[in-house]
Amino acid sequence: MNTDVNTDVNTIHGNILTPGGWIAGTLSFTDRVAGIDGSATDPQQNGGDYILPGFIDLHVHGGAGKDVMEGGDAIRTIAAIHARHGTTSLLATTMTAPPEDIDVALAAIGAVVRERRKGEARVLGAHLEGPYINSGKLGAQPNYARAATLAEVKRLETLAPLRVITVAPEIAGHLGLVRELADEGVRVQIGHTLGSYEDGVAALEHGAAGFTHLFNAMSPLHHREPGMVGAALAHAEYAELIPDLLHVHPGAIRTALRAIPRLYCVTDSTSATGMPDGEYMLGRHTVHKCMGGVRLPDGTLAGSTLTLDQALRNLVGMGLSVADASARVSTNAADYLGLPERGRIAPQAWADFVVLDRDLKLKAVYIEGECVDLNDA
Structure with missing residues (x-):
């Protein structure tokens, strides 16, 4: 996955929290959300990561x-x-x-x-x-x-x-x-x-x-x-x-x-x-x-x-x-603040999201499609 160039389409998989509920599937994004593919799920019924706004x-x-x-x-x-x-x-x-x-x-x-x-x-x-x-x-x-x-x-x-x-x-x-x-x-x-x-x-x-x-x-x-x-x-x-x-x-x-x-x-x-x-x-x-x-x-x-x-x-x-x-x-x-393009994972919203494990520990952070180095000093 390449997250250095925001015009490239990147993907990540897991339990995606959308405005309509949880989707088990794939999130596609550049600097904005390009698409969400999958099916409705109850994340308590599977072991996948959480993908939250x-x-x-x-x-x-x-x-x-x-x-x-x-x-x-x-x-x-x-x-x-x-x-x-x-x-x-x-x-x-x-x-x-x-x-x-x-x-x-x-x-x-x-x-x-x-x-x-x-x-x-x-x-x-x-x-x-x-x-x-x-x-x-x-x-x-x-x-x-x-x-x-x-x-x-x-x-x-x-x-x-x-x-x-x-x-x-x-x-x-x-x-x-x-x-x-x-x-x-x-x-x-x-x-x-x-x-x-x-x-x-x-x-x-x-x-x-x-x-x-x-x-x-x-x-x-x-x-x-x-x-x-x-x-x-x-x-x-x-x-x-x-x-x-x-x-x-x-x-x-x-x-x-x-x-x-x-x-x-x-x-x-x-x-x-x-x-x-x-x-x-x-x-x-x-x-x-x-x-x-x-x-x-x-x-x-x-x-x-x-x-x-x-x-x-x-x-x-x-x-x-x-x-x-x-x-x-x-x-x-x-x-x-009146910012409909932030705070949610939805098509054309900014690709701002976090990935957490089942203990709610951070695994990844994306800001406008860019992956943050969590170990950066």
Whole structure:
């Protein structure tokens, strides 16, 4: 099989997860899916590999010792390590920071968006997680929070595509901005917020599309004060969640899965991803990786070391089917961004897919038809 030249038709065989269900057969592809031949199957009845849509991560801060806020080639290093864990496309995610730091990060993201190199996940644009958040709910964000203006957002958009922007809707002026950004096709997410249930409902009515790392850094659910979590559980179509089993208890994950139809998973991964225990940077913060977690010196969780292949295994370990778990790490995120040619294995979709064995361990990753070297240092 030749995957170096995308005009060549390549083939791979196994249990293929398609929008219409499982097919046991052959997937043909160039840089896009050329065809799927086979018959309907129940993969539990055979021993073949799983062929799933490539993973899509809409919240990535770092990996392999590199942080998005460094700018430069750090973005490429991050895109490469996540590709080796099955992520075929992602949003590079910024931190709350001084304007000059955000400019550096976005300029680097913009360069990578324009040119994907061999072995890198496709960087679709930026997730601007800060600085338009509530300083009273920073989580692991540095304290450079400030109110947003449309003029500033438009200037930042000249540096890189802003596909997702996190805002705290209770900040004065933000509801109007949510409407303006939503009208321009930006996915506005509610996060790092002290807002009430009513604030959340109002933001959704103004065009907010989702919630940033559901349950974390937002007002919690109480039966007399439902909070922002209550607004999400009662009204959201989409929300992102970190399924590392540290940020959110499995019981809360199950609650969200029942309540939010298109819940999707993100890693919120940091520079410590794929690295040994020790000190790393998260924006202007020093964070500590120990025993699989990443924390500030005061013990606050500060992102994760999760990768989406492990997220898939965690979901299946909780009892989700492979098909349902696949949607949570791929298709739902693609649909959230309005990308019908990603997140699914279908004719003319991008040839982004992963091959896993029966233990859900990665055997191969293809990005736009190109096979990724999983052993690349």
